[in-house]
Amino acid sequence: MKKQRPKTRRAAIAVLVAILMVPFLAMVAFSVDMGYILRTKTELQNAADAAALAGAAKMVEPSFNGLMNQNTVAGTMITNARSEAQKFAGLSSAGNKTLTLPGADVVIGYMASPGNQQSTLSAWSAGTPPPNSIQVLMRRDATANTPVNLFFARVLGISSWSGTASATASYMAGSNVTGFKSAGPNGKLLPIAVDVTYWNTFLATGKSPDGTLTDAYSFNGTNTVSSGSDNIPEFNDTYPNKNSPGNFGLVDIGPPSNADPTFASWIDSGPTQADLSYFGANGLQATPSAPATMKGGPGLKSSLDSNLANAVGEPRVIPLFSSFTGQGSNTEYTIVGFAGITIVSCTGNGKNIQVIIEPAVVTDSTATTGSGSGSNFVYQTYPLSLTR
Numbered sequence: 001m002k003k004q005r006p007k008t009r010r011a012a013i014a015v016l017v018a019i020l021m022v023p024f025l026a027m028v029a030f031s032v033d034m035g036y037i038l039r040t041k042t043e044l045q046n047a048a049d050a051a052a053l054a055g056a057a058k059m060v061e062p063s064f065n066g067l068m069n070q071n072t073v074a075g076t077m078i079t080n081a082r083s084e085a086q087k088f089a090g091l092s093s094a095g096n097k098t099l100t101l102p103g104a105d106v107v108i109g110y111m112a113s114p115g116n117q118q119s120t121l122s123a124w125s126a127g128t129p130p131p132n133s134i135q136v137l138m139r140r141d142a143t144a145n146t147p148v149n150l151f152f153a154r155v156l157g158i159s160s161w162s163g164t165a166s167a168t169a170s171y172m173a174g175s176n177v178t179g180f181k182s183a184g185p186n187g188k189l190l191p192i193a194v195d196v197t198y199w200n201t202f203l204a205t206g207k208s209p210d211g212t213l214t215d216a217y218s219f220n221g222t223n224t225v226s227s228g229s230d231n232i233p234e235f236n237d238t239y240p241n242k243n244s245p246g247n248f249g250l251v252d253i254g255p256p257s258n259a260d261p262t263f264a265s266w267i268d269s270g271p272t273q274a275d276l277s278y279f280g281a282n283g284l285q286a287t288p289s290a291p292a293t294m295k296g297g298p299g300l301k302s303s304l305d306s307n308l309a310n311a312v313g314e315p316r317v318i319p320l321f322s323s324f325t326g327q328g329s330n331t332e333y334t335i336v337g338f339a340g341i342t343i344v345s346c347t348g349n350g351k352n353i354q355v356i357i358e359p360a361v362v363t364d365s366t367a368t369t370g371s372g373s374g375s376n377f378v379y380q381t382y383p384l385s386l387t388r
Contacts, residue, residue, distance in 0.1 A: 033153040037161050040095035040140060040148050044165035047092035047099055048138040049386055052169035055085030055106070055134040056384050059171045061221075062232055062340075062359035062377050063130045073231040074130045078108045081134050094140055095148045102144050105137040114170030115387040121168060133170040133387065140164075168388045175383075177338060177367045177375040179285035179292075180317075182277035186270040187366040188317045189284075190341075191263055191297060192355070193249040193333050194235070196320040196374070203359075203376065208236040217344035219358050223313040225344045234344060234358045250297030251319060251333055254278050258298040258329050267307040270316075276366070286319065286335040287372040294319060296331030300353050308346040308355060315342055315362040317378055337374025 058080040063073070082103060089101035109124040111133045124131045140148050141162035148161045180187045198209045206213045218230035253266055254275025266275075276283040279292060286292035318341055321333040340362030348354045359377055367380040 030153075033150045033158075033161075036095070036151070037148065037163070040161075041163055041165065043092070043094035044099075044138045044140060044163065045167070047089055047094055048136050048165045048167035049169075050092060051085040051089040051101060051136045051138070052134055052167040052386065053384055054088035055081040055108070055136065056132075056169035056171050058084045059131055059134070060361050060383060062361065063173065070130060071126045074124055074126075076231060077131055078124060081108050081131070082106045085134060085136050089136070089138065092138075094138070094145070097140070097145055099138060099145055101136060101138065105139065105144065107135040109133060111170060111387075114168075114172060115385075117388060132173060133168060135166065135168040138165045138167075166388075167386060169384060170387045172383045172385060175340075175375045175378050176369045176371070176373045177364075177378040177380065178287050178370040178373050179338075179368050180271075180276055180283050180364065180366045181368050182273050182275075182279075182281075182283040184273070184366045186272055187276060188270050188315065188362060188364045189253045189266070189338075190270075190311070190316045190318050191251050191253045191266045193251045193294065193319045193321045193335065194339070195249075196322050196336055199235070199320055199339060199376075202233070202235050206233040208234070210237045212236065214356075217356070217358060219313065219342050219344055219360060221315070221360070225313045225342070232358055234356050235341070236356050237354075249321075249333075250299060251294040251335075252297055253284070253294070253319075256295045260298075260301060260303045263297055264304060264307045267304065267311055283366070283368070285368065286337060286374075287370075288322075288336045288374045289372045291322065292335045294321075294333045294335050296324070296326070296329055296333060298329045302349045305346065305349060305353060308343060308353070312343045312346060315340065315360050317341070317362055317364060318357070320374065337376070338378050339375065340377030340379075 059077050085106055086101045089099050092099050107121055107123055108131045109122050110129045110131050111119055111121055113119060114133055121133050121135050139145055150160055213233055214236055215229045215233050217234055218226050218228045253271045255278045284292060317338050319335045320337045320339055322336045323334045325332050340360050341357040342360040344358045345356040361377050363379045363382050369380055
């Protein structure tokens, strides 16, 4: 008996392909457009992070308690922070579109505990501490930058995607620097010590040892000093500090020396690793509970005038002393902390020199951190972080 061959069904594959084409196209739409959306979301987040950090950088400056112009200081911070955030947003793109950041999508205020996910950031208001945080919202939606046009998803009736990305950056103002290690590049210490009592009074009131509040110089943080107010008072009468002995606070930031060239080198370039190792294996360490001792220098001479003048505008660090014994080059200072400053003016000659300093945020990679710090405005790394 002859076997019958099964009948073939012509075009069966074509029918199957036709049936599966719709889900196949849907999968293509999903994979291509989802990839594009995910890339756009990442770009939005990167732009938000960059804008928030840029804005927060404009808030990195010393703050003072009890000064009458705090509202002015805060207003200037907010204006500068918002402008900088918008500037950096404009340098970013997401989904092949250059971004803009509306002012309404920038919130600037003060957070007592930056990084606490339970706290919210409210816009700064007069009478509250100076702002330390900025939140930005980057958009690709109908409010700003238009929704993202999709490709294959149009087959499914979906023509666009809208989304946002948020970032908050904060200035972490607390300083826990305890000293400077004897490793790495030259530190930023100046061989000039200031009375901690005068310094703390200055931070609380803005008044220098001479009893006046002065704001005649403007420091922009990049080695440039000009005349005019920047809402940060200057510490006048650094020399002579009326509570320091005949050398007016000049101190050895390395092995004891009475040689002018040594002090000139310290003013120009800061202490070397070998200099700091003189204070011990951990370098120079000084806190209120564990102070250090520094020997007094020989006193100012005209030969150091040009070195001090050349240091104007450089972010530097000064030691703070609580007491001293002896006189002249036999003086010994009890160092209890450090302060970030810049020299804004240096006038006069020899013992009549007048050095005016202004508080400044200073980062020094040789700085060490720990508990019990008596330091102000000194950081190991730049004190900014994304807090959410």
